[in-house]
Amino acid sequence: MQQTADYGQQTTDNNHGQRTTDNGPRTNYGQLALWAFHVALLTGVILSFHYRPWGDVFKSVSKISGWLPYGDFLRKLHYLAGQCFLILSFAHVLEHFLKETYRRIRPKEWSRLVLLFSLGFPLLFTGFILKGDKEGILAGEVMYHLAQEIPLIGSGLARMLLRPGEEFFLLPYLYHTVILPLTVIFLLDRHTRRLLPRGDWGWPFMAFLALLATFFPLPPDIPPYMEISHISGPWFFHGVQLLLRQVPPLWAGVIWPVIPLLLTALLPFAPPKLSKWGKRLTMAAWLIHGMILVAAWL
Amino acid sequence: MIWKYICGSASSPLSVSFSERPRDGQVIFNSGVYLIGVKSGLLALSARCPHLGCQLAYNAADRRFQCPCHGSQFSLKGHRLKGPAKKEMTVLELRQDHECEGYKVIF
Structure with a gap:
């Protein structure tokens, strides 16, 4: 008997001891996220042949965009697929959160899904650093210094994430191209029991991504030597960036971003009496996050 | 203590060079260091934000x-x-290096 997390499929086999099929959402966010991940993975493999995480990384990226045949298209497709993976994973989790699927499946299964979604953030963040432009370098510096703010393990953790100097991009590169994708693949395998995506919307979605990549302009890369008065991190980090202006780094940049993810992951573990409050608290944390993010965009 | 030569040899990965001495009130930047001309002489500041x-x-x-x-x-x-x-911004110790007619900064 196999459990799949594809609640939209008309399957009756599961090993959770409960029938999730009838109650589960029927939209395709999860499947589309899987498609997006595969597109990002495939384009990432091609890009990695031409990317050098040492020396003049900005030049390496500029060469990919300017000289590699279809390089700019591949970069855009990789970027868009990555963004879609995060957004669709969020939609997938949100859908199941609102339908309270976490009450009906094993807690471990739910936590795995939330972890899978959470990994989208470091994947996109390391990708942002690897652009090698001014924004990427400063995002790396901020990540390094934020990690150092964590008591006791901070400095060791920071050195595990990034090494300033010649090898600045090496560790983010390893995380982005090897460690995080392999972890996602492992979790996807555990979550869906199949790695290849399926679903009727897959090919139209791919066509949509390709079309978007053809006409969508990438945010401009800022040369590392250029002095500018304002630098932005990745879009999902703008709220945290805004908070960092007011709140101590440990709270704004480490504890606060983890809270909604942790609350979501721990939902099934809440005692039945507190379950409703757990959901409200989680929703409130996400809403406040969303509001700060919108405030940062405005 | 790490020594960073502002006018050191180009082969050293830590070396940075300033080709000119900033006038009073002038600010020159190179490789993560701001060299500022002040009334009392020169001031070297790390360009890294302490935040x-x-x-x-x-x-x-x-x-x-x-x-x-x-x-x-x-x-x-x-x-x-x-x-x-x-x-505050980190003030770097600055010493004149007669060998290469420049300045070296001590971190």
Whole structure:
């Protein structure tokens, strides 16, 4: 008997001891996220042949965009697929959160899904650093210094994430191209029991991504030597960036971003009496996050 | 203590060179170091923001250093003016190096 997390499929086999099929959402966010991940993975493999995480990384990226045949298209497709993976994973989790699927499946299964979604953030963040432009370098510096703010393990953790100097991009590169994708693949395998995506919307979605990549302009890369008065991190980090202006780094940049993810992951573990409050608290944390993010965009 | 030669050999990965001595009030930037001409001589400041390590930009109009990431601002002497940074900019010890007619900074 196999459990799949594809609640939209008309399957009756599961090993959770409960029938999730009838109650589960029927939209395709999860499947589309899987498609997006595969597109990002495939384009990432091609890009990695031409990317050098040492020396003049900005030049390496500029060469990919300017000289590699279809390089700019591949970069855009990789970027868009990555963004879609995060957004669709969020939609997938949100859908199941609102339908309270976490009450009906094993807690471990739910936590795995939330972890899978959470990994989208470091994947996109390391990708942002690897652009090698001014924004990427400063995002790396901020990540390094934020990690150092964590008591006791901070400095060791920071050195595990990034090494300033010649090898600045090496560790983010390893995380982005090897460690995080392999972890996602492992979790996807555990979550869906199949790695290849399926679903009727897959090919139209791919066509949509390709079309978007053809006409969508990438945010401009800022040369590392250029002095500018304002630098932005990745879009999902703008709220945290805004908070960092007011709140101590440990709270704004480490504890606060983890809270909604942790609350979501721990939902099934809440005692039945507190379950409703757990959901409200989680929703409130996400809403406040969303509001700060919108405030940062405005 | 790490020695960083402002006029050191190009083969050293830590070396940075300043080809000119800044006049009074002038600010020169190279490889993460701001060299500022002050009345008493020269002042070398690390361009790294003491808040979260972003590289400070020099705003010539306001004559101050600004963090492009989180908005901290510092005076030409490295004193914190506003923003989330709690510390001043790091002042680097500066010594004249007669061998190569330049300046070296001690971190």
